[in-house]
Amino acid sequence: MWSRIISRLLTSLVVAWASVTATFLALHALPGRIQDILAGDVEYPGLREAIAAEWGLDQSLPMQYFEFLSRILRGDFGTSYVLRQPVIEVVGSQLLPTVELALTAGVLAIVIAGLIALLTAGRGRLSRELASFVELVFASTPVFWLGILLLMAFSFNLRWFPVSGAEGWSSLVLPAITLALPTAGLLTQVLREAMEKTLDQPFVTTVRSRGVGEFIIRWRHVLRHALLPAVTLGGWLIGGLLGGAVITEKVFGRPGLGTVTLGAVLTHDVPVVLTVVLLAAFIHVAASTVLDILYVLIDPRLRAQ
Amino acid sequence: MKKNNLLMGGVAIALLATSAANADDKPVSGGALRWGVTTEPACFDPHYASQQAAFFVARNYIDSLIAKKTDGTFAPWLATEWSISEDGKEYTYKLREDVVFHDGEKFDAAAVKANYDFVKKPENAVTAVSLLQAYDHAEVVSPYVIKLVLSTPDSSFLESTSNVKLGLISPKSLAKGDLCGGGRALAGTGPFVFENYTRGQSAVFARNVGYNWGPGNAAHSGPAYLDRVTFRFLPEYAVRTGALTSGQVDLIEGVQPTDAPLFAEQPGFKLLTGPSGASTSFTFNINYTRPPADDVRVRRALRDGFDLEPIVKQVYLGTVPRAWSIIGPANPAYNKALVGSWGNDIAGANKLLDEAGWTGRDSEGFRTKDGKRLSIEVGYPQPYVRDNRDILIQGVQAALRKNVGLDLNLRLITAGEYAKNNANGTWAIYPNTDNPSDPARELWDMLGSKGFLYSNIPNPDQEITSQIDESLRTTDPVRKRQLTDAIQKRGVDQAFIVPLFAPSWFLAAKSNVNGLGFEAGLDSPSSAYDFWIAKK
Amino acid sequence: MSSVWSQKDRVAPIVEVRGLSIGFAGANGGKPIVTDFDLTVSPGECVALVGESGSGKSITARSLLNLAGEGARTAAHPFEIMGRDARSFGEADWRKLRGTVTGLVMQDALVSLDPLRTIGQEVAEVISSHRILTDPGAIRDRTLETLGKVGIPNPADRALQYAHQLSGGLRQRALIASAIAADPDLIIADEPTTSLDVTVQAQVLQVLAERIREGAGLLLISHDLAVVAGIADRVIVMRNGRVVDSGPTRDVLTHPRHPYTRQLIAAVPSGQSRGSRLASARFEPGAVDTTALAIVREPLPQRQAAGAVVLEVEGIAKSFTAPKAVGRTKSVVLQDISFDVRAGEVVGIVGESGSGKSTCAKIVLGLLPPDEGEVRLLGEPWSSVAEAGRRRLRRKLQYIPQDALSSFDPRYRVKDIVAENLPGSGSRGARRERIVSLLDLVGLNADYLDRLPRSLSGGQRQRVSIARALAAEPSIIVCDEPVSALDICIQAQVLDLLAELQSRLGTALLFISHDLGVIEHLCDRVLVFQNGRIVEQGATEDVLGRPQHAYTKSLLASVPDIQRGLRADVAAA
């Protein structure tokens, strides 16, 4: 188990290093001077010199590379020349709302998926058909589209929830639901499929033969088995949530990484985009490490090997 | 059609209603206002800001020496009186003595000098420096008298000193360096103090209690009525509208025409359009040095190849007029002669293109010349797209395609790409509304040899650039008027520029929000200085 | 049909079912899958339910727990459990019954116990969920006690382990424990020993017998008459959902009425069946009244004497090193294995799971290099040379695996499968003819050419893989448990086919099996494997007739055998 986790952590280091290097190379591979690329929008005398100094562009390529690496290690991700602020501040100030949104949505999705799967797996054909159709629809609906519709319905017309902003839970409800539903849709499909596979396992018959109630069977035995494939989905799921958050924030005019990233992409604010992506990668790796541990906790058979 | 008339009626009524309201009950102090705005300023420091949307925000905490009135004349503000020397090279301002910056610093001639020198200093790389081209140095005549000395006469200088870009910031703040992030660090002398700024969310301003001066163009002087103003950054139209209808904000800017009826006709809301007409137009700026647009016939075909009227009507539902000149109809310098002088001559346009040799047609029905498609790119920087202007361009694009087989290739580009194109003068058509200032300065900005569009283009049109330079130099208002008229004429006649429409701002508010208005100097909503909320 | 009552019937039966029929909505065209089934089980009595897979025995047994499956429609009159009319039961009543009155033991404990929960949790579940005991301490004691009852050493530790951490035998015991923890009156054991080695199987059957002596009723489901012979009081033989034969074990086994029962009995390979066709077996009329079974079989064609040595195995050894996680333990799988196979000879390798049979086969097949020793094929070096060098000889050495289907490329049709192993090129027509001839050699015909293997039945698949092996005209074929996955009657047919072809073509066979009966029936010589060593080898008659090594003896002793079973029964009675 530990070897698994350690290797995961090593992997994450490799990943981080590789992605940083890749970006560095990409930057240099791009047509045009790095000064211009990094300056993006902004246009004023002295800017390019400033950048050249900050990125040590006067030095040899390898020197630049190590300079770049060590800066990242020092947590110095450079300056946004569009926002005229250290990137780390810009991003840092936006991290919380996004994490808040993604987490809420994630939990929501898991709860929804778990419940529906528990209730419908291997049950009456009609309810199952209906459920799986609804899931399919949600899993196949663009997040932003869903968001717009919810916004129309519950904010503009019914006025149950605020339209935008990030003050208090009420402003979190709609975005969270928007982000959660498509995820839940897919998660439910996986969970149910896994549960039905499990329900066909002989041991379920054994458990039934002990006179255990149907719900207990699902709750105590089947669900746990179904979690395994769900957990394997986890990493992908987190990615989806982070990515979805970008779009959701745009739709609901919520502050957060998404808004910053999009702005950065559009104004060609490379340092910011870079930092955000690296951050996302870091979050992802951290999360999947946790998932690995979870995996082993769920399935004792993995502890041996 | 019908709908549109109704709408216009609605707007008119609303306007009457508000003005009436203002007449009746007198302003009361107190209350907080939440203002939903389209654009989140990339930089709050007026010296560095470049987005128009940033300036009316800045006006709340930044004062200028003088204030521009709607009629184009100027009123005192931080300067009580001013004089211009004969040779037009020396501007002397007498300053108020009771003004303090938000950080407690005293406001005096030294402070003014500090600001102007700071802006002029190259290594500070201040955006506003374009206004101080002629500025040479400042002399502190006495603690409260400042003399600004120019190297060459500049007919736009007085206006410039009223411009928020040259607004005054506490020397202490200036010394601190980067102020783009706003907050208390950014200390002006304005009616509101910059409380705090949450990126992606809001900026909060609190009343400056000690404010007992005020711009001469405002309805009152002394402290502002509102205790605090919160700007909420809501980039989405639907979201802004929804935020107002669902009562999350009291006032929104950038109401889109289709939503106007929601407020124009609703009880409890009011809709404001303004300035009563823009002082500058939204225009296609055609790079006349790049083929195929270097051929005047092509440019004219582009100018006349479509009927602008219905497109503008359709996109803005008749809430804004189409434009005839670079300068907006409300601007005193507006050249009325141009009205009806061009446009919508499809037959003529086709004839011109035939003459120009664009006689072939390709599979998609576009004109071609020796195999090359007649295509001109409109590079529109995404961050600047607002107010459905991309839709409008799509309309023109469709019409030109249908009428004359010209491919107006609209591309929403990143600001970065634009910056590059501009740097090496490879842009083709740039859609733009210039930040308003003195008409000569405005024309110089868009068409002048060192303006922001042509500064990197080898040899711009001799005639028009020289006219512009002269109009900037001359101190004789009559001569200046002749020149600006001529420039506008040549610009449109040569189709260096195709004016599209005269944008106006739409404000929608709860009916208890009063004192709303627009500031000529900004061509945008005014600061919240005169706003007040009626007690119910 | 008349059934004979044993004296135990005077006690009130645990279950009494008459005219039971089970069907599924929509399935089987709405027709019931089991019809007209009678059953009575009394305390302390063992009733065996025998039949091949698909005979409906499992469904029938599970219907006693109302676990026949979703949408199952059962009808019977009467249907009484502990004297109560089960037809009126709701799901809740059934649940109360399960575990307390009826306990279910299934085949493979590895999958029949929740792999994610400890043995302790599994055993305790029945107790806690029925609120028999509520105090955790008491539940624990009862759990450990039950684990002890089924003969699991130091239960306290075992209770904390998971199914995958236990040996097959212990696992199966644990499964039984989880079924009897609440002292059910009736234990339903569905093929409880099928996946176990014979020695373990004997022990597990003992555990069940113990329960019967304690007064529980046992309904034992098995495909193997021999297994039930020793323990069952009465036998019910099922086929295609109908009872074909039933009565006291002795009567059924000694005087089988129904031809199918006879077939079942006669198709079992054993010493007596050597040299004759299993599938041809029949009972001579008049022979029925004697107590001994008089089975007459047609003889197989004459076999020519063994020829030159084809395969030589000299002192090969193999050991594996487990990955770091387990701590680099070196496990010896094979040690000092030497034997040879001559042309026309059938050599058997017998041993329990983990004895190294398959590893040996892999090495012989040249899929695995030995650590020591050498394998020679047709007198030429085999294991010592590189694959490239072996390729020339490859087709001389063929292979028939246990699981035929997975050895077929899913995209291939029967003809492609066989064709791929045909030597040389030859015209398409010629090849096709060859394929057809190979097919009817194994009792299939041209109609099968374009069939996809997964549309074939188990027997047919095995025939195809035999045809494939023969296509290469090999001098020796390695058969790894080729018939263990097949039902007894199909197994008989395939064995006959192998035997017949072997004697006709004189191909040498290296035949690996865990089933002594099969070995005894087919092989000239036998090697007994235990823990990677050959403990005994020689002519089949000698080794299995007069075993010298203790292990061979214990092996033979624990092989279920109808005759011995009946004797034991008498002894017990």
Next chain:
Amino acid sequence: MTAPSHRAFDTAVPLDVPEDLAGFETPHPSATIGGPRRVRLGLILSGVFVAFLIAASIAPSLFTHFDPLVGDFSEGLKPPGWAHLFGTDRLGRDVFARTVFGTRYSLLIGFGGVAVGLGAGIVLGIIAGQRNRILDEAVSRLFDMLSSFPGVLLAMLIVTFLGQGMLNIAIAVGIAGIPKFGRVVRAQTQLIRDADYVTQAAIYGLSRWQVFIRHVLPNVLVAIPIIATVYIGSTILIVSGLSFLGLGPQPPTPEWGVMLAESRDVLRVAWWPGVFPGLAITATVIAFSVIGNHLQQRFEGRLA
């Protein structure tokens, strides 16, 4: 080890159950009974829909006589009716026409993305699937690296570098998809690599290469179209998202995501310019995943 969001190709161990026993050994026959018939209806509908999509993307003008780019300015924002089936947008363009013509772009980018991702995924996956520890490790780490960037963000980053436009979006989405496809192919390759019939082939005396060409490769490749169909939907979703954010094709291109983005502003007064492209996206994705899943089940059927 975080496996791709894929259920089929990493499991599915063949087991030998003669067909005549089906339904008996499974404790829940309902799972197998009557299942097929239900699938059919949805399947047929999806099939028909996809057929339409393909037709529409090849010859959109068959379905409408309106020009998707040029509209009648006096006809703006007309609600759905006989004249305009889906109504018109604010420039008087026929929404139905735009939706139909949009099919081409959405499918093109979708397929393009999948093609890029699969192309790289197949090669890498097969390499990783071989019995070579180092190669496998290296490639798998690469997958880890790529998949640790959220798809949308990674695509955004790539677009920032490559610039906007259809091709770049396809490339971006494709690259973002490489780990997904690569892992599936890798799993599939390993599954087949270890299959008994490959061992069997070795016994025939086939060389490694022959075995790979004759047995491994074909059996990996048969899965590819299925993988493609399964993933085309999700790809189209990401693409629509990106073009919604304004990173996709340029207006007036009637790409569905673009149309949605444009429609947002008028949604309050006119629902149709947005609702129909939205439905188009959802329906397309559903159709593809239904077909994909069906193919996949069939495929597993042939394995088991």
